[in-house]
Amino acid sequence: MIYVDKLRKEFKKTIKDPGLKGSIKSIFKPKTIKVIAVKDISFEVAEGEILGFIGPNGAGKSTVIKMLTGILTPTSGSCTINGKNPTENRRNYVREIGVVFGQRTQLWWDLPLRETYSVLKEIYEVPDDSYKKRMAFLNEVLDLDSFISSPVRTLSLGQRMRADIAASLLHSPKVLFLDEPTIGLDVVVKDNIRRAIEYINNQEKTTVILTTHDLEDIELLANRIVMIDKGTNVFDGSISELKTKYGQFRELYFETDSPNPVNILNYENHFNFKPDELNIKAEGKTVKLSFNSSIVPVSDMLSYTLGKINVSDISVKDADIEVIIRRMYKHGENL
Ligand SMILES: Nc1ncnc2c1ncn2[C@@H]1O[C@H](COP(=O)(O)OP(=O)(O)O)[C@@H](O)[C@H]1O
Numbered sequence: 001m002i003y004v005d006k007l008r009k010e011f012k013k014t015i016k017d018p019g020l021k022g023s024i025k026s027i028f029k030p031k032t033i034k035v036i037a038v039k040d041i042s043f044e045v046a047e048g049e050i051l052g053f054i055g056p057n058g059a060g061k062s063t064v065i066k067m068l069t070g071i072l073t074p075t076s077g078s079c080t081i082n083g084k085n086p087t088e089n090r091r092n093y094v095r096e097i098g099v100v101f102g103q104r105t106q107l108w109w110d111l112p113l114r115e116t117y118s119v120l121k122e123i124y125e126v127p128d129d130s131y132k133k134r135m136a137f138l139n140e141v142l143d144l145d146s147f148i149s150s151p152v153r154t155l156s157l158g159q160r161m162r163a164d165i166a167a168s169l170l171h172s173p174k175v176l177f178l179d180e181p182t183i184g185l186d187v188v189v190k191d192n193i194r195r196a197i198e199y200i201n202n203q204e205k206t207t208v209i210l211t212t213h214d215l216e217d218i219e220l221l222a223n224r225i226v227m228i229d230k231g232t233n234v235f236d237g238s239i240s241e242l243k244t245k246y247g248q249f250r251e252l253y254f255e256t257d258s259p260n261p262v263n264i265l266n267y268e269n270h271f272n273f274k275p276d277e278l279n280i281k282a283e284g285k286t287v288k289l290s291f292n293s294s295i296v297p298v299s300d301m302l303s304y305t306l307g308k309i310n311v312s313d314i315s316v317k318d319a320d321i322e323v324i325i326r327r328m329y330k331h332g333e334n335l
Protein backbone atom coordinates (compact mmCIF):
# COMPACT_ATOMS: atom_id res chain seq x y z
CA MET A 1 0.00 0.00 0.00
CA ILE A 2 2.68 2.48 1.08
CA TYR A 3 6.28 2.10 -0.05
CA VAL A 4 8.91 4.52 1.16
CA ASP A 5 12.35 4.11 -0.35
CA LYS A 6 15.42 6.03 0.85
CA LEU A 7 13.39 9.16 1.30
CA ARG A 8 15.51 12.22 2.05
CA LYS A 9 14.80 15.87 2.73
CA GLU A 10 17.38 18.58 3.08
CA PHE A 11 16.56 22.14 4.06
CA LYS A 12 18.74 25.18 3.63
CA LYS A 13 18.88 27.23 6.76
CA THR A 14 20.18 30.80 6.88
CA ILE A 15 22.51 31.50 9.74
CA LYS A 16 23.78 34.87 10.86
CA ASP A 17 26.72 36.07 12.87
CA PRO A 18 25.74 37.53 16.23
CA GLY A 19 24.83 41.21 16.70
CA LEU A 20 23.62 43.97 14.44
CA LYS A 21 26.60 43.70 12.14
CA GLY A 22 25.80 40.02 11.67
CA SER A 23 22.16 40.80 10.89
CA ILE A 24 23.11 43.33 8.25
CA LYS A 25 25.71 41.04 6.75
CA SER A 26 23.20 38.20 6.54
CA ILE A 27 20.83 40.38 4.51
CA PHE A 28 23.42 41.05 1.83
CA LYS A 29 25.49 37.90 1.99
CA PRO A 30 23.38 35.19 3.57
CA LYS A 31 25.30 32.22 4.89
CA THR A 32 23.36 28.99 4.59
CA ILE A 33 23.88 25.58 6.05
CA LYS A 34 22.30 22.34 5.05
CA VAL A 35 19.95 20.62 7.50
CA ILE A 36 19.22 16.99 6.75
CA ALA A 37 15.77 16.57 8.29
CA VAL A 38 15.13 13.10 6.85
CA LYS A 39 18.04 10.85 5.99
CA ASP A 40 17.24 8.03 3.57
CA ILE A 41 14.30 6.48 5.39
CA SER A 42 12.68 3.31 4.06
CA PHE A 43 9.62 1.43 5.28
CA GLU A 44 6.41 -0.15 4.04
CA VAL A 45 2.84 -0.12 5.29
CA ALA A 46 0.33 -2.81 4.39
CA GLU A 47 -3.27 -2.07 3.51
CA GLY A 48 -5.48 -1.71 6.58
CA GLU A 49 -2.53 -1.37 8.94
CA ILE A 50 -2.20 1.30 11.64
CA LEU A 51 1.45 2.32 11.73
CA GLY A 52 2.72 4.21 14.76
CA PHE A 53 5.35 6.60 13.49
CA ILE A 54 7.29 7.82 16.48
CA GLY A 55 10.45 9.59 17.51
CA PRO A 56 11.64 12.47 19.67
CA ASN A 57 10.95 16.09 18.83
CA GLY A 58 12.73 17.19 15.67
CA ALA A 59 13.30 13.60 14.51
CA GLY A 60 11.76 14.33 11.12
CA LYS A 61 8.27 12.84 11.51
CA SER A 62 6.28 15.79 10.20
CA THR A 63 8.70 16.23 7.32
CA VAL A 64 8.10 12.60 6.29
CA ILE A 65 4.31 13.10 6.53
CA LYS A 66 4.60 16.24 4.41
CA MET A 67 6.49 14.33 1.71
CA LEU A 68 4.02 11.43 1.81
CA THR A 69 1.11 13.82 1.43
CA GLY A 70 2.75 15.80 -1.37
CA ILE A 71 3.17 19.06 0.57
CA LEU A 72 6.96 18.82 0.30
CA THR A 73 9.03 17.40 -2.54
CA PRO A 74 11.74 14.96 -1.44
CA THR A 75 15.38 15.88 -2.07
CA SER A 76 15.94 12.26 -3.13
CA GLY A 77 14.38 8.85 -2.76
CA SER A 78 10.80 7.98 -3.52
CA CYS A 79 7.45 7.14 -2.02
CA THR A 80 4.46 5.43 -3.56
CA ILE A 81 1.06 5.44 -1.94
CA ASN A 82 -1.61 3.25 -3.43
CA GLY A 83 0.42 3.17 -6.65
CA LYS A 84 0.75 6.95 -6.84
CA ASN A 85 3.58 9.41 -6.42
CA PRO A 86 2.29 12.22 -4.18
CA THR A 87 3.98 15.07 -6.02
CA GLU A 88 2.88 13.98 -9.48
CA ASN A 89 -0.76 14.59 -10.23
CA ARG A 90 -1.47 16.02 -6.82
CA ARG A 91 -5.12 16.85 -7.64
CA ASN A 92 -5.97 13.21 -8.07
CA TYR A 93 -3.77 12.10 -5.26
CA VAL A 94 -5.47 14.23 -2.59
CA ARG A 95 -8.77 12.50 -3.27
CA GLU A 96 -7.31 9.26 -2.00
CA ILE A 97 -5.83 10.52 1.22
CA GLY A 98 -6.93 12.32 4.36
CA VAL A 99 -4.56 14.44 6.43
CA VAL A 100 -4.79 15.95 9.89
CA PHE A 101 -2.07 18.08 11.43
CA GLY A 102 -2.95 18.28 15.10
CA GLN A 103 -1.08 21.55 15.56
CA ARG A 104 -2.93 23.38 12.83
CA THR A 105 -6.51 23.27 11.61
CA GLN A 106 -7.50 22.93 7.99
CA LEU A 107 -10.99 24.22 8.68
CA TRP A 108 -12.22 27.69 7.86
CA TRP A 109 -12.05 29.69 11.04
CA ASP A 110 -15.20 31.81 10.57
CA LEU A 111 -17.48 29.36 8.84
CA PRO A 112 -19.93 27.23 10.78
CA LEU A 113 -18.61 23.70 10.70
CA ARG A 114 -21.55 22.46 8.62
CA GLU A 115 -20.66 24.86 5.83
CA THR A 116 -17.01 23.86 5.92
CA TYR A 117 -18.16 20.34 5.16
CA SER A 118 -20.38 21.54 2.29
CA VAL A 119 -17.38 23.31 0.78
CA LEU A 120 -15.26 20.17 1.12
CA LYS A 121 -18.08 18.16 -0.45
CA GLU A 122 -17.82 20.37 -3.54
CA ILE A 123 -14.03 20.27 -3.62
CA TYR A 124 -13.97 16.49 -3.45
CA GLU A 125 -17.06 16.16 -5.67
CA VAL A 126 -18.87 13.86 -3.25
CA PRO A 127 -22.36 12.99 -4.62
CA ASP A 128 -25.35 14.15 -2.53
CA ASP A 129 -26.51 10.76 -1.31
CA SER A 130 -23.01 9.56 -0.37
CA TYR A 131 -22.45 12.87 1.42
CA LYS A 132 -25.59 12.41 3.52
CA LYS A 133 -24.60 8.89 4.48
CA ARG A 134 -21.07 9.95 5.17
CA MET A 135 -22.07 12.84 7.43
CA ALA A 136 -24.40 10.53 9.37
CA PHE A 137 -21.56 8.04 9.81
CA LEU A 138 -19.01 10.67 10.85
CA ASN A 139 -21.48 12.23 13.24
CA GLU A 140 -22.05 8.88 14.85
CA VAL A 141 -18.32 8.17 15.22
CA LEU A 142 -17.12 11.64 16.17
CA ASP A 143 -20.26 13.07 17.76
CA LEU A 144 -20.32 16.36 15.86
CA ASP A 145 -24.00 17.25 16.29
CA SER A 146 -23.72 19.50 19.32
CA PHE A 147 -21.32 21.91 17.61
CA ILE A 148 -21.88 21.47 13.89
CA SER A 149 -23.65 24.85 13.61
CA SER A 150 -20.93 26.75 15.47
CA PRO A 151 -18.16 28.68 13.78
CA VAL A 152 -14.87 26.79 13.96
CA ARG A 153 -13.19 29.53 16.00
CA THR A 154 -15.60 28.93 18.90
CA LEU A 155 -14.85 25.21 19.21
CA SER A 156 -12.79 23.73 22.01
CA LEU A 157 -9.54 22.03 21.03
CA GLY A 158 -11.11 18.59 21.39
CA GLN A 159 -14.14 19.54 19.28
CA ARG A 160 -11.86 21.11 16.71
CA MET A 161 -9.76 17.95 16.48
CA ARG A 162 -12.89 15.81 16.00
CA ALA A 163 -14.08 18.27 13.37
CA ASP A 164 -10.72 18.12 11.60
CA ILE A 165 -10.68 14.33 11.58
CA ALA A 166 -14.21 14.28 10.16
CA ALA A 167 -13.11 16.73 7.46
CA SER A 168 -10.19 14.50 6.52
CA LEU A 169 -12.53 11.52 6.16
CA LEU A 170 -15.38 13.14 4.28
CA HIS A 171 -14.30 11.76 0.91
CA SER A 172 -13.68 8.24 2.30
CA PRO A 173 -9.93 8.21 1.73
CA LYS A 174 -8.07 4.91 1.57
CA VAL A 175 -5.15 6.31 3.55
CA LEU A 176 -5.27 8.58 6.56
CA PHE A 177 -2.27 10.56 7.82
CA LEU A 178 -2.57 11.81 11.38
CA ASP A 179 0.23 14.02 12.65
CA GLU A 180 -0.12 14.34 16.44
CA PRO A 181 -3.92 13.99 16.54
CA THR A 182 -4.11 13.87 20.34
CA ILE A 183 -1.70 16.68 21.17
CA GLY A 184 -2.92 18.91 24.00
CA LEU A 185 -6.13 16.97 24.58
CA ASP A 186 -7.41 15.80 27.94
CA VAL A 187 -7.74 12.11 28.72
CA VAL A 188 -11.44 11.79 27.90
CA VAL A 189 -11.15 13.49 24.51
CA LYS A 190 -8.02 11.49 23.69
CA ASP A 191 -9.97 8.35 24.40
CA ASN A 192 -12.82 9.44 22.08
CA ILE A 193 -10.38 10.20 19.29
CA ARG A 194 -8.57 6.89 19.68
CA ARG A 195 -11.86 5.00 19.57
CA ALA A 196 -12.86 6.86 16.44
CA ILE A 197 -9.58 6.05 14.69
CA GLU A 198 -9.85 2.42 15.70
CA TYR A 199 -13.45 2.20 14.55
CA ILE A 200 -12.78 3.73 11.16
CA ASN A 201 -9.77 1.51 10.59
CA ASN A 202 -11.89 -1.47 11.56
CA GLN A 203 -14.96 -0.60 9.53
CA GLU A 204 -13.35 0.71 6.37
CA LYS A 205 -9.91 -0.90 6.41
CA THR A 206 -8.42 2.56 6.15
CA THR A 207 -4.63 2.47 6.25
CA VAL A 208 -3.41 4.86 8.95
CA ILE A 209 -0.05 6.47 9.60
CA LEU A 210 -0.12 8.03 13.03
CA THR A 211 2.66 10.19 14.40
CA THR A 212 2.53 10.90 18.07
CA HIS A 213 4.68 11.37 21.08
CA ASP A 214 1.93 9.95 23.25
CA LEU A 215 2.99 6.35 23.68
CA GLU A 216 -0.44 5.36 24.91
CA ASP A 217 -1.77 6.19 21.44
CA ILE A 218 0.71 3.68 20.11
CA GLU A 219 -0.02 0.93 22.63
CA LEU A 220 -3.75 1.21 22.06
CA LEU A 221 -3.82 1.70 18.31
CA ALA A 222 -0.74 0.67 16.40
CA ASN A 223 -0.06 -2.77 14.97
CA ARG A 224 3.47 -1.76 14.18
CA ILE A 225 5.99 0.92 15.04
CA VAL A 226 8.50 2.72 12.92
CA MET A 227 10.74 4.78 15.15
CA ILE A 228 13.02 7.45 13.78
CA ASP A 229 15.67 9.59 15.38
CA LYS A 230 17.69 12.37 13.78
CA GLY A 231 16.12 11.57 10.43
CA THR A 232 16.99 7.87 10.36
CA ASN A 233 15.11 4.71 11.05
CA VAL A 234 16.01 3.15 14.41
CA PHE A 235 13.31 0.52 14.82
CA ASP A 236 10.74 -1.15 12.58
CA GLY A 237 8.61 -3.92 13.99
CA SER A 238 5.70 -4.90 16.21
CA ILE A 239 5.27 -3.68 19.75
CA SER A 240 5.77 -7.18 21.13
CA GLU A 241 9.07 -7.45 19.20
CA LEU A 242 10.17 -4.20 20.73
CA LYS A 243 9.28 -5.48 24.17
CA THR A 244 11.11 -8.80 23.85
CA LYS A 245 14.15 -7.28 22.22
CA TYR A 246 14.65 -4.29 24.47
CA GLY A 247 12.37 -4.94 27.37
CA GLN A 248 14.70 -6.53 29.91
CA PHE A 249 13.59 -3.89 32.34
CA ARG A 250 11.26 -4.96 35.13
CA GLU A 251 9.32 -2.90 37.58
CA LEU A 252 9.08 -3.81 41.20
CA TYR A 253 6.60 -2.23 43.63
CA PHE A 254 6.38 -2.86 47.31
CA GLU A 255 4.94 -1.48 50.51
CA THR A 256 7.07 -1.22 53.61
CA ASP A 257 7.02 0.29 57.08
CA SER A 258 10.78 0.81 57.16
CA PRO A 259 11.58 4.48 57.70
CA ASN A 260 14.25 4.81 55.03
CA PRO A 261 14.00 1.85 52.65
CA VAL A 262 16.12 3.30 49.86
CA ASN A 263 19.14 3.77 52.11
CA ILE A 264 18.74 0.42 53.83
CA LEU A 265 18.43 -1.46 50.56
CA ASN A 266 21.29 0.36 48.87
CA TYR A 267 20.94 -1.73 45.70
CA GLU A 268 23.70 0.15 43.88
CA ASN A 269 26.30 -0.99 46.37
CA HIS A 270 25.16 -4.55 46.63
CA PHE A 271 24.67 -5.21 42.93
CA ASN A 272 26.64 -4.03 39.94
CA PHE A 273 24.07 -1.75 38.35
CA LYS A 274 25.33 1.01 36.14
CA PRO A 275 23.62 4.37 36.82
CA ASP A 276 20.90 3.97 34.20
CA GLU A 277 20.18 0.33 34.94
CA LEU A 278 18.38 1.04 38.17
CA ASN A 279 15.84 3.65 39.08
CA ILE A 280 14.31 3.87 42.51
CA LYS A 281 11.64 6.11 44.00
CA ALA A 282 9.98 6.04 47.41
CA GLU A 283 6.72 7.79 48.13
CA GLY A 284 5.32 7.35 51.61
CA LYS A 285 5.20 3.61 52.18
CA THR A 286 5.39 2.70 48.52
CA VAL A 287 8.71 1.97 46.84
CA LYS A 288 8.86 1.70 43.10
CA LEU A 289 11.90 0.63 41.18
CA SER A 290 12.76 -0.35 37.66
CA PHE A 291 15.89 -2.33 36.91
CA ASN A 292 17.60 -4.23 34.16
CA SER A 293 16.81 -7.88 34.81
CA SER A 294 19.58 -9.08 32.53
CA ILE A 295 22.06 -7.65 35.08
CA VAL A 296 20.27 -8.92 38.18
CA PRO A 297 17.50 -11.52 37.80
CA VAL A 298 14.12 -10.76 39.31
CA SER A 299 14.48 -13.62 41.83
CA ASP A 300 17.75 -12.18 43.20
CA MET A 301 16.22 -8.73 43.56
CA LEU A 302 13.25 -10.19 45.41
CA SER A 303 15.22 -12.34 47.83
CA TYR A 304 17.66 -9.54 48.59
CA THR A 305 14.83 -7.06 49.18
CA LEU A 306 12.81 -9.40 51.39
CA GLY A 307 15.89 -10.26 53.42
CA LYS A 308 16.69 -6.61 54.15
CA ILE A 309 13.38 -5.02 55.05
CA ASN A 310 9.84 -5.86 56.06
CA VAL A 311 7.59 -5.84 53.04
CA SER A 312 3.82 -6.08 53.21
CA ASP A 313 2.88 -6.17 49.56
CA ILE A 314 4.98 -6.75 46.47
CA SER A 315 4.43 -6.97 42.72
CA VAL A 316 6.58 -7.30 39.60
CA LYS A 317 5.69 -6.01 36.17
CA ASP A 318 7.25 -5.93 32.71
CA ALA A 319 8.55 -2.49 31.91
CA ASP A 320 5.99 -0.75 29.78
CA ILE A 321 6.65 0.50 26.31
CA GLU A 322 6.99 4.03 27.60
CA VAL A 323 10.03 3.11 29.70
CA ILE A 324 11.67 1.19 26.85
CA ILE A 325 11.19 3.95 24.35
CA ARG A 326 12.27 6.74 26.69
CA ARG A 327 15.50 4.84 27.19
CA MET A 328 15.97 4.42 23.46
CA TYR A 329 15.37 8.13 22.91
CA LYS A 330 17.74 9.07 25.66
CA HIS A 331 20.61 7.01 24.36
CA GLY A 332 19.93 7.47 20.66
CA GLU A 333 20.83 3.80 20.44
CA ASN A 334 21.19 2.64 16.93
CA LEU A 335 19.18 -0.50 16.78
N1 LIG B 1 10.94 24.32 6.57
C1 LIG B 1 12.04 23.97 7.27
N2 LIG B 1 13.21 24.63 7.11
C2 LIG B 1 14.32 24.29 7.81
N3 LIG B 1 14.37 23.28 8.68
C3 LIG B 1 13.24 22.57 8.89
C4 LIG B 1 12.01 22.88 8.21
N4 LIG B 1 11.05 22.00 8.62
C5 LIG B 1 11.66 21.19 9.52
N5 LIG B 1 12.96 21.53 9.69
C6 LIG B 1 13.93 20.85 10.58
O1 LIG B 1 13.92 19.47 10.28
C7 LIG B 1 14.00 18.70 11.47
C8 LIG B 1 12.82 17.76 11.57
O2 LIG B 1 11.62 18.50 11.83
P1 LIG B 1 10.18 17.82 11.92
O3 LIG B 1 9.97 16.96 10.73
O4 LIG B 1 9.19 18.90 12.17
O5 LIG B 1 10.35 16.91 13.22
P2 LIG B 1 9.23 16.20 14.13
O6 LIG B 1 7.91 16.30 13.45
O7 LIG B 1 9.72 14.78 14.28
O8 LIG B 1 9.26 16.91 15.45
C9 LIG B 1 14.12 19.68 12.61
O9 LIG B 1 15.47 19.84 12.91
C10 LIG B 1 13.53 20.95 12.03
O10 LIG B 1 14.10 22.08 12.65
Ligand SMILES: [Mg+2]
Nearest residue numbers: 061062063179
Ligand atom coordinates in the same frame (compact mmCIF):
# COMPACT_ATOMS: atom_id res chain seq x y z
MG1 LIG C 1 6.10 17.11 14.09
